[in-house]
Amino acid sequence: MTAEHTTAREPELLRLGGVSVRFTAAGPPALDAVDLDVAAREIVCVLGPSGSGKSTLLRVVAGLQQADAGQVLLEGREQRGVPAHRRGVGLMFQDHQLFPQHDVAGNVAFGLRMRGVSRAERERAVAGLLDLVGLPGTQRRAVASLSGGEQQRVALARALAPRPRLLMLDEPLGQLDRGLRERLVVELRSLFRELGTTVLAVTHDQGEAFALADRVVVMHEGRIAQSGTPLEVWQRPASEFVARFLGFDNVVEATVRGRAAATPWGAVPVPDGTADGPCRLLVRPAGVRLTAAPEGLNATVEARTFRGTHVSLLLEPAAGPRLEAACPLRDAPEVGARVGLSFAERDVVVLDAGGPAD
């Protein structure tokens, strides 16, 4: 350990510095000089499309994959050469791999038995953990007799049992149906908060990431495209890639001059302080306001989709590409209706330079 890691400031619980992994000499790296810090008790969710390097990142931290370059530090200590079982990290994978020949207690106690914890202590710990995950008294149940959601909780109890300093979850709720996932994710968050667990989770489901995380890290082609609180990333996607990944498609070329940008949709107001010149611009659907035609930009309603809290409208404007608008239920016009459009500055985001997402 070098001197800079022993200075006054507590080191991050996890620090990745310039971590690269390359599986093939010819292709792009799976991880490309990734820097990432995770503070103690922080819940970080890594989000990204398939193949962006999320699992590889977890595997490097766990010691299941060697980095070709860069450093992994846990509590300030370089982990190169430290085997997976000595890193003090817990892992829970998508297919939770419970041992079918063991009952619930046998599964939860697995890591404790490996560490030589006494039987009485194991029994106490298992009972406590099963209470914690909402499965009290299920010690003797066969894992095959449990529902998917219950098995997921057993897997979680097993991962928590050795009290890992860092808990890593790979698509933790991937197999479960949406309703159960939404409920479990809320439970997980409060459980981690209560225990003060530091969590690094990987998911391709943005709803899950946004509900679980203190901080969301969006990956693209082995690099971190954006890191921020769920609100920051949602409100201010940094690039066109992140915007489109989150499902925002109202992105156009624009030229900013003062407080407005010239776009194919006409003039769009931009936030104060935006630099003059060409850029890519996002208008979040909530910022596309409907007015009575023929005010503003005229458009026809092509489709409407009920989203529970609002209606999503697909609009064909008189000029420029199609637009999505989010509209309150009671105000949603019918398909075929002609409407006028205006744009709300607070939902306009100037995106970082860089080519359009592929």
Ligand SMILES: Nc1ncnc2c1ncn2[C@@H]1O[C@H](COP(=O)(O)OP(=O)(O)OP(=O)(O)O)[C@@H](O)[C@H]1O
């Ligand atoms: N063992 C391996 N050998 C060769 N290539 C690999 C290996 N593991 C991963 N890759 C490649 O590295 C890249 C990153 O893969 P990784 O599994 O980390 O992505 P991911 O974001 O977790 O994807 P998914 O969401 O599909 O699980 C992909 O291009 C993948 O094909």
